[in-house]
Structures are given as structure tokens and as C-alpha cells.
Amino acid sequence: MRGLVAVIKRELVSYFITPVAYVFIVIFLAMNGVFTFNIGGFYERGLADLEPFFSFHPWMYLFLIPAISMRLWAEERRVGTVELLLTLPISTWSAALGKYLAAWIFAGIALALTVPVWITVNWLGEPDNGVILASYVGSFLMAGAFLAIGACVSAATKSQVIAFVVSVVICFLFLAAGLPAVTDFFSGWAPDIVIDTVTSFSFLAHFDAITKGVIDVRDLVFFASLAGAALAANVLIIEQRKVA
Amino acid sequence: MSAMIQIKNLRKEFGPIVAVDGVSFDTPKGEVLGFLGPNGAGKSTTMKMVTGFLPPTAGTAVVCGHDVLKDPIAVKASLGYLPEGAPLYGDMTPEGLYKFIAQVRGIPRPRRASAIDRVKSLVKLEGVMRQPIETLSKGYKRRVGLGQAILHDPPVLLLDEPTDGLDPNQKHDVRRLINEMAQEKAIILSTHILEEVDAVCTRAIVIARGRIVADGTPAELQARSVRHNAVRLRVRASADAVESELKQIATVAGVEREASANGVARCLVLAKPGAVIAGDVAGRVRAKGWAVEELVVEPGRLDDVFRDLTMSPSAGSRS
Ligand SMILES: Nc1ncnc2c1ncn2[C@@H]1O[C@H](COP(=O)(O)OP(=O)(O)OP(=O)(O)O)[C@@H](O)[C@H]1O
Numbered sequence: 038m039r040g041l042v043a044v045i046k047r048e049l050v051s052y053f054i055t056p057v058a059y060v061f062i063v064i065f066l067a068m069n070g071v072f073t074f075n076i077g078g079f080y081e082r083g084l085a086d087l088e089p090f091f092s093f094h095p096w097m098y099l100f101l102i103p104a105i106s107m108r109l110w111a112e113e114r115r116v117g118t119v120e121l122l123l124t125l126p127i128s129t130w131s132a133a134l135g136k137y138l139a140a141w142i143f144a145g146i147a148l149a150l151t152v153p154v155w156i157t158v159n160w161l162g163e164p165d166n167g168v169i170l171a172s173y174v175g176s177f178l179m180a181g182a183f184l185a186i187g188a189c190v191s192a193a194t195k196s197q198v199i200a201f202v203v204s205v206v207i208c209f210l211f212l213a214a215g216l217p218a219v220t221d222f223f224s225g226w227a228p229d230i231v232i233d234t235v236t237s238f239s240f241l242a243h244f245d246a247i248t249k250g251v252i253d254v255r256d257l258v259f260f261a262s263l264a265g266a267a268l269a270a271n272v273l274i275i276e277q278r279k280v281a
Numbered sequence: 282m283s284a285m286i287q288i289k290n291l292r293k294e295f296g297p298i299v300a301v302d303g304v305s306f307d308t309p310k311g312e313v314l315g316f317l318g319p320n321g322a323g324k325s326t327t328m329k330m331v332t333g334f335l336p337p338t339a340g341t342a343v344v345c346g347h348d349v350l351k352d353p354i355a356v357k358a359s360l361g362y363l364p365e366g367a368p369l370y371g372d373m374t375p376e377g378l379y380k381f382i383a384q385v386r387g388i389p390r391p392r393r394a395s396a397i398d399r400v401k402s403l404v405k406l407e408g409v410m411r412q413p414i415e416t417l418s419k420g421y422k423r424r425v426g427l428g429q430a431i432l433h434d435p436p437v438l439l440l441d442e443p444t445d446g447l448d449p450n451q452k453h454d455v456r457r458l459i460n461e462m463a464q465e466k467a468i469i470l471s472t473h474i475l476e477e478v479d480a481v482c483t484r485a486i487v488i489a490r491g492r493i494v495a496d497g498t499p500a501e502l503q504a505r506s507v508r509h510n511a512v513r514l515r516v517r518a519s520a521d522a523v524e525s526e527l528k529q530i531a532t533v534a535g536v537e538r539e540a541s542a543n544g545v546a547r548c549l550v551l552a553k554p555g556a557v558i559a560g561d562v563a564g565r566v567r568a569k570g571w572a573v574e575e576l577v578v579e580p581g582r583l584d585d586v587f588r589d590l591t592m593s594p595s596a597g598s599r600s
């Protein structure tokens with residue numbers, strides 16, 4: 038436990054003593070602004086809600102989350118600090134969980150910094166704050182699922198570039214699973230169960246469900262079990278290939 | 282005192298490469314064990330297995346009574362480890378790193394500051410504690426790494442090339458530090474500097490191609506040198522005369538001539554194994570009436586022994 042806390046603290050501090058955190062947060066906020074107000078037509082819609090704001094999150098996360106997760110393990114392995122970390126008296130689980138939680142907290146901080154947007158809509162009109170709160174929860178959960186995938190990929194390589202590219206591709210598959218292009222591809226010839234299985238892995242479907250304002254246990258379980266599975270794979274990969 | 286480190290038949294294969302091939306030894310408290318061997322011999326790999334970082338292909342290690350396969354966390358808690366090359370988090374400061382290590386290692390909060398202060402002065406980091414590690418010189422980084430290993434004052438220390446990259450003063454200080462800690466701990470250190478073995482180790486193990494080829498005190502290893510008990514001689518005489526005269530002594534194995542000048546012969550008189558020849562050589566020189574400028578008994582050279590042990594075709598060969 039004390040190991041877990043120490044790892045979380047060390048990781049979080051390291052985001053903020055390097056420019057990583059500031060660059061990330063600035064880009065995240067700027068993209069949110071551009072997408073919501075320019076591309077999303079926030080003012081033109083004449084509606085006081087944050088739907089355009091949240092609808093871009095999955096696509097922003099697709100690139101920004103792998104940018105956070107790529108260094109988690111790849112850098113430790115390249116520099117060799119993984120040997121320092123894993124010869125401390127902590128389990129590989131605590132180390133992996135600590136790194137993951139720190140990255141997730143960091144993503145949460147970036148997300149929390151968008152709260153002024155929320156305040157703005159309340160000032161402009163009367164939005165359904167329940168829906169917005171649920172959407173924040175959904176966005177945070179989705180970031181966590183993306184991060185777990187990215188951390189797992191990062192554990193498998195010494196190269197941050199490879200970790201980034203592969204994470205983007207895998208995350209894209211999880212996003213795309215629910216797009217009409219994909220379901221159309223299957224419909225007509227594949228049995229419904231296949232289509233249902235594929236779409237059930239879609240981040241978009243689960244995220245959209247939450248942003249409607251209903252936090253369904255099934256959506257929570259989906260993101261939680263996906264993150265859990267990716268973390269377990271992360272631990273296995275680390276234990277298997279510490280040096281090679 | 283039972284052994285604090287027991288290494289039992291450790292073996293490590295990387296695909297077709299056998300990096301460590303059945304290494305066993307015990308290290309009791311108070312021992313400083315020098316781990317020697319040419320590049321690629323398997324020193325670092327052995328240490329990585331003892332620390333629980335790498336899983337052995339076969340065999341195991343027991344540290345302070347804990348089996349590394351069964352209770353790796355207890356093993357990790359009881360040892361301090363300086364990995365090869367001293368990898369460190371470059372963006373942290375030594376102070377930040379030590380706080381992190383102290384917390385993970387469970388040093389109670391009130392004692393952390395004093396533990397860090399102690400290490401700061403032991404490895405001489407005053408003045409750089411708040412500088413990012415990546416901006417420190419190589420020797421300072423090594424010292425930060427060493428400090429990290431001794432922060433919790435562990436009963437067992439594994440140091441992989443602890444003096445690599447240090448200046449002569451620092452090498453001296455680190456050796457003194459190791460000597461001071463030796464009483465209370467079991468220490469294994471790997472090194473390529475053979476004089477270091479003489480300076481700090483109470484025992485030396487030489488490995489080649491993953492196998493132990495020699496194990497003994499530094500003096501015992503030196504005694505295996507062909508130069509052990511040889512006599513270095515500088516006398517006023519012709520080199521030919523000296524050589525032919527001394528070769529007649531029964532216990533002399535041979536005479537190696539070195540550059541002679543101005544009527545002064547310089548040579549190294551080699552002893553037959555186990556023989557002590559200084560008295561005979563001195564007697565013969567006196568009998569001849571040669572003026573002696575130098576007459577020294579050689580303890581033997583570790584580098585010779587090292588070369589013999591690790592270069593001979595049979596060294597560590599796998600049969
Ligand atoms: N991750 C790895 N994958 C494949 N082979 C490895 C790996 N690590 C070490 N080896 C091999 O194992 C052997 C022993 O390496 P090791 O690093 O233990 O040697 P060493 O005695 O520490 O050498 P040095 O004095 O150069 O530090 C070498 O042949 C090395 O190439």
C-alpha cells in the first residue's frame with residue numbers, strides 16, 4: 038500500500054517537473070475550445086448543453102491519451118530504471134497500478150480544468166446539469182480505459198514512438214467498433230450475435246449511453262473490466278519481459 | 282553465523298545463450314565478496330536473479346532466510362542493490378529520489394530526513410541534492426545510485442560495478458565506505474578493477490562463461506600466479522651472468538630478463554610452484570659479490586591469475 042502511494046506520488050510529480058503536463062493540458066484545453074466553439078457550432082446551435090463538447094472527447098483521447106501512456110513503461114525500460122523500480126519491495130501489481138492511477142489522475146486534472154466551460158453554459162442558459170455530470174463521469178471512465186490499453190502497450194516496448202502508434206491503432210479499433218461503417222460491414226451476413234459482440238466493445242456506444250445522462254451499471258462494468266483486463270495484461274508483460 | 286546470501290545452483294538461459302550455468306556459493310555476514318570475470322561472464326545476470334529482478338531458469342537464492350522465488354518482496358526489503366550502470370530517474374533530484382525510495386522502503390516518516398542526511402554525507406552529495414539527476418556528472422550519478430542502495434541500511438548489499446566512473450579520490454572514499462559497512466553486512470560487489478579486490482574484498486570469486494572458475498581469498502588467488510614469490514632483482518652485473526648463475530638454483534623455475542642498462546641487470550626470478558626462493562637468490566647474489574640495487578619478493582599479480590583463469594580454453598567450458 039505504501040509502495041502504491043509512493044509510486045503514484047512519484048509519477049504525478051514527474052508529470053509536473055517536466056513540461057509534459059503543461060504542454061498536455063494546454064493542448065487539451067485548446068482542442069476542447071476549438072472543437073466545441075468553432076467546429077461544434079456551440080453558439081449556432083442555440084442550445085445550452087455540452088453535447089458538442091463531449092462528443093469530441095473520444096476522438097481527442099484517441100491521440101492525447103496514448104501521448105500520456107506511451108512513456109509509462111517504455112521509458113523505464115529504455116533507461117533501465119525499471120530495474121531500480123522492480124527491485125524495491127513492491128509487487129509488480131502495485132507498480133503497474135500506481136503508474137496507471139497517476140496517469141488517470143493526471144487525465145482527471147486536465148478534464149477538471151474544463152469546468153469553466155460548464156460554468157459558461159450555466160451562465161448562458163439552463164443546461165441539464167445531471168447530464169453534464171454524467172458526461173464528465175463517462176469521459177473520465179473512457180480516458181481510464183484508453184490509458185489502461187496504452188499502459189499495457191507501453192510495457193511491451195522500449196520505444197515511446199512504437200508505444201504511441203500501436204496504442205492509437207488499438208484504441209481506434211475500440212472506438213470504431215460501433216461506427217456504422219463497421220456494423221454495416223458485418224450486417225447482412227454475420228449472425229446478430231457477432232454484430233452485437235463487436236458493437237458491445239465499442240467505446241462510442243458505451244460513452245454515448247452515458248452522455249445521454251443515464252449511468253448504466255453495464256457501461257461502468259464495461260469500462261472497469263476493460264481497464265482491469267488491460268492492467269492484468271500489463272503486469273504479465275512486465276514480468277515476462279523485463280529486459281529483452 | 283549462517284550465510285546471509287545463499288546462491289543455489291543458479292542458472293539463466295536467454296534463448297540459446299547460457300548466461301549463468303550453475304553458480305552456487307554462500308556469503309556470511311562480514312564478508313565482502315568480489316565478483317570477477319570477463320565481460321559477458323554472467324556477473325550482472327547472477328545479481329539480477331538474486332535481487333528477484335530476473336527469474337532464474339533453475340536454482341534459487343536465499344537472502345536473510347527468504348527464498349527469492351517464494352518471497353521476493355522480503356528479499357527485496359532486506360537488500361540494497363546498485364544495478365549495473367546505476368540507472369536513475371533523470372528528471373528527479375537526488376533529494377526527491379531518496380524521499381521516494383525511503384517511502385517505498387517504509388522508513389518511518391520521522392526518520393526519513395535523518396536517513397537521507399546520513400546518506401548525503403556518506404556518498405558526498407552535499408550541494409547537488411536539489412539538482413536534477415540528469416544534469417549531474419557520471420561520477421555523481423553513480424554516487425546517487427550507491428546512496429539509494431544504502432538508504433535503508435540493509436543487511437545485504439549487491440553492488441554491480443560500484444566504482445565505475447569514479448575519480449581516484451572517490452574510488453578511495455567508496456572503498457573506505459564499503460570497508461566501514463563490511464562488519465555488519467554481507468556485501469557482493471562486481472568489479473573489473475583487480476586492485477579493488479585487494480583493497481576491499483575478503484573473498485574473490487572468478488566466473489567465466491557462467492561458471493565459477495576460482496573461489497578464495499585475494500591472497501590465495503595471488504598465490505596461483507606464476508609470479509607468486511618471484512624475486513625482482515636489480516644488480517650490478519652482466520645480465521647473461523646473472524641469468525646463468527640463478528638458473529642453477531633448484532627452486533628457481535626461470536629467469537625473465539628485463540631491460541638492462543649501464544651494467545645493471547634487471548630480471549624477475551620465477552619460483553617453482555610452492556617454493557620460496559628469496560633466501561637462495563639473495564645468498565647466491567651475495568656469494569657472487571654483486572652489488573644489489575633492488576631485491577623484492579612479488580606477491581603475484583591478480584591480473585595474471587585472472588587471465589589464466591578466464592582465457593584458458595578449459596575455463597568454464599561446458600561439457
Ligand atoms: N536480456 C538478455 N538477453 C539475451 N542475452 C543476455 C541478456 N542479458 C544478458 N545476456 C547475455 O548473458 C551473458 C552474461 O551477461 P552479463 O551482463 O551477466 O555479463 P557480465 O559478467 O555482467 O559482463 P560485464 O562485465 O560486461 O558487465 C552475456 O553473454 C550477455 O550477452
Ligand SMILES: [Mg+2]
Pocket residue numbers: 324325326365441
Ligand atoms: Mg555486468
